Amino acid sequence: MKTKSIFILIVVLSAIFFLFSCEQGITNDNTEYLNDLNGNLQFKSINTTDYEISGWYNDGWNTESHDIYMKYHNLFSIVNPYWYNLGTSTSSSIANGKIYERSYAFNNQEIIEIHNNGDLIIPAIGDVVQGQLNKILNSSRARKRLIDNLVNTAIVRNYDGWDLNFEKAHEKDKALFSAFVNQLGNTLQSKGKVLDVTIGAFNSTTSESYWIFDLDGLKTDAVRRIKIMAYDQHLGENPIPLDAVGDISWVRSVLNYVIHQRNVPSDKVILGIPNYGWSYTYNAVTSSWTIQFPFSTHTYYMSRPSFQTWWQDVYKENYAEWTDAGVSYAAFYNNAQSVQERLRLVTEFNLAGACFWVLGREDENIYTSAIPAELPGIR
Known part of the structure; x- marks a missing residue:
């Protein structure tokens, strides 16, 4: 009788876990999970592809x-x-x-x-x-x-x-x-x-x-x-x-x-x-480009006046030039x-x-x- 009771308890607990898993979207295959300090599981279902x-x-x-x-x-x-x-x-x-x-x-x-x-x-x-x-x-x-x-x-x-x-x-x-x-x-x-x-x-x-x-x-x-x-x-x-x-x-x-x-x-x-992207300014005295910002955003570039851009296939990046208040600028940037x-x-x-x-x-x-x-x- 004791063995039968244990068996019934196992079946009940298994059913509860199955229902909980379905509710939480848990899968047994390819599931990455983390435990917090309280033993709670944070599930993240990951497919192999x-x-x-x-x-x-x-x-x-x-x-x-x-x-x-x-x-x-x-x-x-x-x-x-x-x-x-x-x-x-x-x-x-x-x-x-x-x-x-x-x-x-x-x-x-x-x-x-x-x-x-x-x-x-x-x-x-x-x-x-x-x-x-x-x-x-x-x-x-x-x-x-x-x-x-x-x-x-x-x-x-x-x-x-x-x-x-x-x-x-x-x-x-x-x-x-x-x-x-x-x-x-x-x-x-x-x-x-x-x-x-x-x-x-x-x-x-x-x-x-x-x-x-x-x-x-x-x-x-x-x-x-x-x-x-x-x-x-x-x-x-x-x-x-x-x-x-x-x-x-x-x-x-x-x-x-x-x-x-x-x-x-x-x-x-x-x-x-x-x-x-990286932005540069042109120095007319030295006829050279100098780094202005080693970090400029895409939205920044899209708001530049007289902005012209060309795809550089060898780099797989964009090159751009523009002028603002008489100063020439250039950039390599990503989109x-x-x-x-x-x-x-x-x-x-x-x-x-x-x-x-x-x-x-x-x-x-x-x-x-x-x-x-x-x-x-x-x-």
Whole structure:
């Protein structure tokens, strides 16, 4: 009789779980899920042919980034608000493991709306000054504090994980960074969270050596995705040439290096795609172009007077010229056409998906035509 009662109880519990699963839209196949601290499941149904589409929020644009996400949320699976940096509100250069939440950008209602759409919110955290992260990595106390702060903040704020975006670290501490990433990623996983790491774009052992990122160290299961910022190709050059934001052949060489030479699994890689441009002014005295803005939006270009633009097929980017108050300007910029060319690399290299810098003020044809045309497997 006792055995029969146990059997009946199992059947009843199985039926309840089945009904709950149907109500929540849960599937047993190809379902990615996360647990929060209370053991609650946040379900995200992923088909094997799906690609992840994500985007960073510009912290200084109020709700513009989120508004774009909400308008096209059916295309997205993840958003990355840039709400955090190392340091404190009074000392952004401090390197003791504390993190600063940008109160002017943080928005709890946005978190709720993102989760209500069935999407993940994985905020980005960056460093502020050169060598700041290195000081933390070389202090066991600061390193532990940073891990604790990131894990606790993810739990309290109900984030699904973190996106590390450390671009100012010196390359000498590659091993320490890899160890830190492993420890942080494993700790987050134990709490039902994930870790993504955003890296610079490099296409050789030499260019890789300039960064703190060691691809061998980032292949670990502690890292969910490696996101490559495949743009700002000439950043750091002096002088910066009038050239593409990210020449398509250069982007291809980066993917070839990372995937085929360094053997990073392609389904672990997210391609960072620019939807903005670089603007230049003409100096009549030196007969040369000088960088004006290393970041200008599509809406900015569309509002320029006497704006003329030409598609540059060799770069798969747009070139433009205009004059304003007697000053000559030029730009290389991205729109739906250039984005679509880069989305083709996602399928060609069998990547996990794409992430845009930045949501807001872009060419919205990216969402109405480019993404549906190139990545039909999205959700």
